Amino acid sequence: AQSVTQLDSQVPVFEEAPVELRCNYSSSVSVYLFWYVQYPNQGLQLLLKYLSGSTLVKGINGFEAEFNKSQTSFHLRKPSVHISDTAEYFCAVTNNNAGNMLTFGGGTRLMVKP
Amino acid sequence: DTAVSQTPKYLVTQMGNDKSIKCEQNLGHDTMYWYKQDSKKFLKIMFSYNNKELIINETVPNRFSPKSPDKAHLNLHINSLELGDSAVYFCASSPSQLGYGYTFGSGTRLTVV
Numbered sequence: 001a002q003s004v005t006q007l008d009s010q011v012p013v014f015e016e017a018p019v020e021l022r023c024n025y026s027s028s029v030s031v032y033l034f035w036y037v038q039y040p041n042q043g044l045q046l047l048l049k050y051l052s053g054s055t056l057v058k059g060i061n062g063f064e065a066e067f068n069k070s071q072t073s074f075h076l077r078k079p080s081v082h083i084s085d086t087a088e089y090f091c092a093v094t095n096n097n098a099g100n101m102l103t104f105g106g107g108t109r110l111m112v113k114p
Numbered sequence: 115d116t117a118v119s120q121t122p123k124y125l126v127t128q129m130g131n132d133k134s135i136k137c138e139q140n141l142g143h144d145t146m147y148w149y150k151q152d153s154k155k156f157l158k159i160m161f162s163y164n165n166k167e168l169i170i171n172e173t174v175p176n177r178f179s180p181k182s183p184d185k186a187h188l189n190l191h192i193n194s195l196e197l198g199d200s201a202v203y204f205c206a207s208s209p210s211q212l213g214y215g216y217t218f219g220s221g222t223r224l225t226v227v
Contacts, residue, residue: 043218051213104157
């Protein structure tokens with residue numbers, strides 16, 4: 001079985017400040033990890049993904065994430081956020097035994113304040 | 115061109131009615147999914163089809179019935195709607211190969227009154 005925990009349900013931050021959204025996963029086998037963003041009243045859009053190789057993954061809109069196998073984490077970071085980054089962010093996991101089924105975390109609402 | 119399109123975008127209906135949500139993808143993907151997002155934004159898999167065959171059927175009331183006439187379409191029919199069915203329903207698609215992630219539709223907001 002696989003599971004994802006997003007430790008923070010809401011993260012308020014001021015514009016141009018750095019941000020980290022935390023994600024921890026549980027799986028008995030090797031994983032593939034994803035971050036999605038959901039803007040209000042829209043579907044989910046892929047930000048970045050980790051499949052293998054370099055543990056630092058860069059995505060769209062200046063976001064990056066680091067895979068840490070020993071800590072079973074895949075935290076999302078951005079060095080300087082904009083008002084337009086206000087959205088819900090979801091971490092997701094799948095593995096070779098899951099039939100390509102993504103299991104999502106509960107989401108973190110990033111609120112960027114002016 | 116919209117990659118994964120769902121219709122309708124909004125659906126308001128009375129308890130006890132039957133309704134359908136349609137989903138189409140033009141990406142050539144083999145696998146399609148239905149997810150339910152509740153009021154707390156939690157996303158839960160409902161169904162998955164691969165080349166028109168049901169491969170995932172999570173614990174969902176049998177009032178929900180998916181239908182896949184071809185690999186580009188996955189529709190969701192809901193009988194005898196209840197207040198608790200109110201949610202946003204997302205369709206998604208992906209290639210069969212692992213690691214590509216999903217492409218999501220924009221969602222259907224279902225409100226049962």
